[in-house]
Amino acid sequence: MKKKFLSIFAFLLISALSFAQNYNVDMNVSKSDLELNSYKRDSTANALVIYDYGNTFIDRETFWLKSQIKQKVKILRKEGIDLGVIKIKLYKGKSSSEKIENIIGTTYNLENDEIVRTQLQPSAIFKEENEDYTLVKLVLPNLKVGSVFTISYEKQSRFITKYQPWYFQSSNPVLYSEYNTSIPGNYKYHVKLVGGFQLDVNESKIEKNCLKVAGGGSADCAVSKYVMKNIPAYKQEGYTTTDFNYISRIEYELNEILYFDGRVDKISKTWKDVDKELKTDANFGRQVSKKSLIKNVLPKDISKISDKLEKAKAIYQFVQNNYKWNEKYDRYDVSVKKTVKEKIGNAFEINLLLENLLTSEGYTIYPVMISTRANGLPTKIYPVLTDFNYLILKATIDGKDYYLDATEPYLFFGELPYRCLNQYGRLMDFEDGSYWEDIKLEEYSTISHRISLNTFSNDEFNGLLGSKFSRYHAHNPKNAYQQNPISYKENKANKYKNIIIEDHDVIDTGSDSENFEETINFTQEPELIADKIYYNPFILKFFEVNPFKLQERTYPIDFGYKDSFAYMLNIDLGENLKVVELPESENYILPEKAGSFIFSTEVNDNKLTLIFKIKFSKAIYEPEYYNYLKIFMSKVVKIQNNTVIVLEKK
Structure with missing residues (x-):
């Protein structure tokens, strides 16, 4: 996977002229859109996203974050009809909930050489509620193989920290995908491009005084336009990690807010800040290298082993044989003391127990936070603790490094479970500072x-x-x-x-x-x-x-x-x-x-x-x-x- 800051290139002029088999690359539906029933670049495609457009900005009057979405899709196979059910999540907060407005949907079919339009009716808009969000379902009418449908709507949100990400790639090929953003200068975001495709257009400019508040305060906006063309479908196949590592998209992470009264609120932290925080964290740092947590746990016959490597292996097998993993990964409510008592614990607890037993015998051990293969690769651009869902250990014995995980009884000393083979992790050195550790297996x-x-x-x-x-x-x-x-x-x-x-x-x-x-x-x-x-x-x-x-x-x-x-x-x-x-x-x-x-x-x-x-x-x-x-x-x-x-x- 490639993750990188977006850089500014010369603007490439993109016209609305048709290309790629004469599909009309805009929201207008032509006869050629309906007559064509294949896509040369992917003969197996169930559908073709002809046009995908997004525009996200902060409204100058309401200060709501608004995202305007437009899409045109051609149905190529029966399986593609499922795309006519559009699902949109509207998140709920303590004082506000996201809204959806201006929904317009149309299905186009060719009948007797004439274009027939069928409009989305209010009765085909459904809502499902739970504590965290409202799921809105839009069911497009009269869809069949050969149909083209268009959909547009506006999503409105008070959650400025959740700036709308944009997915260029999907499970079907996309001819043209464009995302426009306007971000006031007092909101500083980390912006990253995920996936293996380059942008065809990456254009940015500054719009002066785009946002004004009472009292004379104002902000300039960074206005950006991102375009990708002819994007192949992302299709699942074996021998990979989670799809989320590779689907091409743009993501936003709020870094800091500059208030009009001069205050600065830093949202993102540096790894130096995170190291300091984790060192005193009751669920992590306070349970690392604490002899009091494992007093009288290790049998004396193991402590008496003179060979350093053999003793480490004996300690490792002692944990494997006597403490059971509950198949959970939680980083919260971690208690080594409870694990010692109940003989069961999650991955953090089992491996922190092992860390304590080894350090109590004089070994140099470092916890390494990782993300499992199914969880995705953690970003290296800035610290995101929620990216990490697992803990392993790195031991240095007689000058040789070993990665350790005692959750599974079949693991050999120095092996990790397959779920942990996810390229790299963050080694937590609370004395000299954490750093990225590549997890490479040469054998x-x-x-x-x-x-x-x-x-x-x-x-x-x-x-x-x-x-x-x-x-x-x-x-x-x-x-x-x-x-x-x-x-x-x-x-x-x-x-x-x-x-x-x-x-x-x-x-x-x-x-x-x-x-x-x-x-x-x-x-x-x-x-x-x-x-x-x-x-x-x-x-x-x-x-x-x-x-x-x-x-x-x-x-x-x-x-x-x-x-x-x-x-x-x-x-x-x-x-x-x-x-x-x-x-x-x-x-x-x-x-x-x-x-x-x-x-x-x-x-x-x-x-x-x-x-x-x-x-x-x-x-x-x-x-x-x-x-x-x-x-x-x-x-x-x-x-x-x-x-x-x-x-x-x-």
Whole structure:
């Protein structure tokens, strides 16, 4: 994701002339808008936002914050009809509530070569109330595939701190999106552009004395115009974090207010201010490195361990084994003392308990505030504490750094849960000041399968499967096995439908190991036609289908960690079998050696060996890699699904 201050470029003149397949890019609906029923840039689009316009300003008479919204949308598929239900949230405060005015909606259809208009009726405007906001629903009439609808309204608000953000991107492609703002000089906002697209127009000017108050006070306004064109739809796909990291938009955060009487109210704070605040925070700083909170908690046999790293691991396992995470992330009402007593706590409490136990034994430990993958990336431009919803620890032992989280029993010392792999966090050093900490994992997480088909008799193979899962690939099997070993083995038998499991042994499951290993003795009946065996050697598949299916992806491919997969099959041909046909070897390398796979087969000493190795050398791939990864994965899936070895019975 890219977040940056908006800079001023030369104004690019944008006309209202039609472009992009002759759609009319304004609020007027023409015959060509209704006759066209496709969008060349995205043949899968359910709808096309032809024109999207916003104008937000402070009214000179009422001093309300007003946002004027206009939109024109073409329905291309049946699924796009749902866009005709417009939902608008009007927030409620203690003394004021937001309002909506001047609602105008029209549906346009082409009937007998004539444009037919159907107006939005008051009876199709619905309101739902709750404590925080009023949800207004506008239901456009007579919508069908081929329709165009326009909608306009004005949102009015007293909440100046909630300056209207603007979303250029949506789940459907947008031809033209324009946002205009007028911000009085006595309101200072941080303005940031989120997402991977540049503005086509970024124009600003100063309007003198745009706002006047009684007594002669006045303010100049910063008037800005932002435009994006031909914006592709944001479409969800796997291997990513929350959509909110990447959808292109402009956001506003109030920094300070300059009152006409000379007072200054600073809203945003510096990290120096936040550090000072958190150091004395009852829910955080006052529960860091406090021996009184964990008095007589740690067993003496752990305190007596002389090796520093082994002692740290023992303390870590003590917390894992004796204190349960309640699956909550709350940063408020944190009580390490309560967690010690009740043996259960949220992520902040569990990890602050660990911090206290480690620091009490002389370790250098720093809390690191992070945002989980599902919560979005915290902004680096200015402090926003609500961006952070989780706490981990950084430990330095014998000159080596470790990230720690004791919430999950399957975690190895130095590992974080997958939910925490979100690029960076804020390391809280209450002595020298906090700073941004990049959370990078250099180690690969691996899956390796070694299959030996030792004998072939009575038209079936007898084989041994050995599987090893390391680091993040070990988390799920470890957790599943620790929860219920019997169920784990039953599920494995149901999953491996092409073999019959005769014996299943799990070797390594504990949190003192980064690995999970198992062996399976099995029998398998291959496909026989006459005396020939047509054998797909992939008993197990790393990827059943290609996960990358979009025409275009505009956001990164985020695996979270580096990946490595290895599959080796050995067939002892013995006296009963001979090779008739082997598949061709194949290699593929991603640009800049960012990943690769190797596939090969050979026969030596009456033994057939197949090797398939896949490697992803980056945890996060930029969107430019998408088409390469798409081709890469299609080849991987094809090899696994379509490879056939032809053997013959002697």
